[in-house]
Amino acid sequence: MLxxxxxxxxxxxxxxxxxxxxxxxxxxxxxxxxxxxxxxxLSIEPAAQVRWIHDPFGNSxxxxxxxxxxxxxxxxxxxxxxxHYGTPPxxxxxxxxxxxxxxxxxxxxxxxxxxxxxxxxxxxxAMVSAWARQFLEGDGGDExxxxxxxxxKGIQETLKYARRFEPGTQPPAVTLETGGGTCRDYALLxxxxxxxxxxxxxxxxxxxxxxxxxxxxxxxxxxxxQPHAWMExxxxxxxxxxxxxxxxxxxxxxxIRVAVxxxxxxxxxxxxxxxxxxxxxxxALVEVQARAIAKPPHDRDQIAVNAAxxxx
Numbered sequence: 001m002l003x004x005x006x007x008x009x010x011x012x013x014x015x016x017x018x019x020x021x022x023x024x025x026x027x028x029x030x031x032x033x034x035x036x037x038x039x040x041x042l043s044i045e046p047a048a049q050v051r052w053i054h055d056p057f058g059n060s061x062x063x064x065x066x067x068x069x070x071x072x073x074x075x076x077x078x079x080x081x082x083x084h085y086g087t088p089p090x091x092x093x094x095x096x097x098x099x100x101x102x103x104x105x106x107x108x109x110x111x112x113x114x115x116x117x118x119x120x121x122x123x124x125x126a127m128v129s130a131w132a133r134q135f136l137e138g139d140g141g142d143e144x145x146x147x148x149x150x151x152x153k154g155i156q157e158t159l160k161y162a163r164r165f166e167p168g169t170q171p172p173a174v175t176l177e178t179g180g181g182t183c184r185d186y187a188l189l190x191x192x193x194x195x196x197x198x199x200x201x202x203x204x205x206x207x208x209x210x211x212x213x214x215x216x217x218x219x220x221x222x223x224x225x226q227p228h229a230w231m232e233x234x235x236x237x238x239x240x241x242x243x244x245x246x247x248x249x250x251x252x253x254x255x256i257r258v259a260v261x262x263x264x265x266x267x268x269x270x271x272x273x274x275x276x277x278x279x280x281x282x283x284a285l286v287e288v289q290a291r292a293i294a295k296p297p298h299d300r301d302q303i304a305v306n307a308a309x310x311x312x
Contacts (some may be wrong), residue, residue: 001085002253003038003293006207006225008078008286010270015281017070020046023272025062026205026259027078035257039081046071057266059259064272076270081293084253091145091251095237100142102198105236113234115262116200121171121192128172132193144199148233148243149250151193155186156248169264183246184264187231190245200234204242205267206258209290225290227269230255 008027031037042050048064055061097103105113123129135150136142160180164170172189175181181189191201208228230244242251249255261267 001083002209002211003081003083004209004225004256005079005081005291005293006209006256007289008207008227008269009075009288010077011073011075011285013073013283013285014071014274014276015283016277017072018274018276018280019068019070020066020074021273021275023048023064023066023074023076023270024268025064025076025078026059026267026269027062027076027080028060029080029082029206029256029258030058030060034085036083037080038083039079041079043075043077043079045073045075055266057260057262059261059267074274082256084256091241092238094145094235098236099144101136101144101147103144104198105200105234109234109236113200116202116234117195117198119192119195120263121188122173123192123196124173127176128189128192129196131176132196135193136197144235145241147197148194148199148241151190152243152245152250153248155190155245159186161186161246182229183244184229186245187229188264190243191231194231194233202232202234202240203261203264203267204230204232204255204257204259205261205264205269206230207256207288207290208244208247209254209256211254211292214290214292223288223290225288227286227288228255229264229267232260 025042027042028040029035029037042062044050044064046066048066050062050064053061053063104110132151135147135154140146159175162180162182164182169184169188170181172192175185175189187203191203194201206228207225210224214224228244228246230242230246232240232242235241242255242257244250244252244255258269259267
């Protein structure tokens with residue numbers, strides 16, 4: 001178990017004054033058996049009226065509304081402190097009927113999973129489908145978890161990661177054609193690959209924490225935490241299992257989940273509008289600081305007692 005503090009600062013600087021519209025912010029994780037939210041704050045400059053809602057996926061969304069006064073900058077600072085357990089070293093047993101591909105989800109689960117199984121993007125010449133089927137080849141190729149593990153590793157090993165500053169996520173066929181992309185592109189490619197095999201898949205946005213960089217004597221310009229995206233596949237018996245094709249890892253405590261969606265556009269950390277001059281220049285700065293926090297053994301119980309006493 002890790003206790004981690006993450007400070008995520010985003011600043012937009014506009015070349016000319018603009019009027020801010022409504023912003024939807026995804027910074028607050030949900031409590032779960034593997035991820036517990038201990039503390040959270042959200043600072044917004046200029047001041048905003050903030051209300052909270054749950055979206056159709058149960059994500060916690062802050063909706064910020066601003067005055068009509070022109071501004072030259074917008075700064076958002078989210079601080080969260082979480083306890084994260086990650087997936088146990090041994091995956092929970094997959095149901096016997098789902099251990100090999102293809103299989104069908106049971107009638108009681110199929111209606112709720114249908115949109116996650118459905119293909120969402122064009123697949124010219126069945127490029128993505130053919131790419132996905134290659135991971136079924138060889139001895140034991142039809143074993144569900146093994147095929148997904150090979151797909152996760154295959155993306156990491158055969159595609160070239162490249163930062164892209166244009167907004168949005170590129171279609172999976174484009175990722176294959178160009179031979180690379182960002183973490184969001186890789187997550188979407190594996191989602192559509194899993195769906196091509198008849199599996200339910202969804203997108204995750206959150207943070208990647210690297211404990212190897214969280215040391216005072218580490219001589220590197222890299223930060224131990226960064227915004228990140230990966231995906232999950234629903235495996236009967238094991239539930240939603242996390243795969244990070246950018247780093248080739250599965251269910252690691254390094255992955256700090258914030259929000260999920262059926263499509264990347266439904267899990268954007270920041271989404272909003274502004275009104276200003278046509279083609280106004282924007283400079284964006286994103287900083288993420290992460291650090292592990294040492295907690296006394298009794299600290300978890302004490303927090304639970306305090307929360308109960310406050311009626312939380």
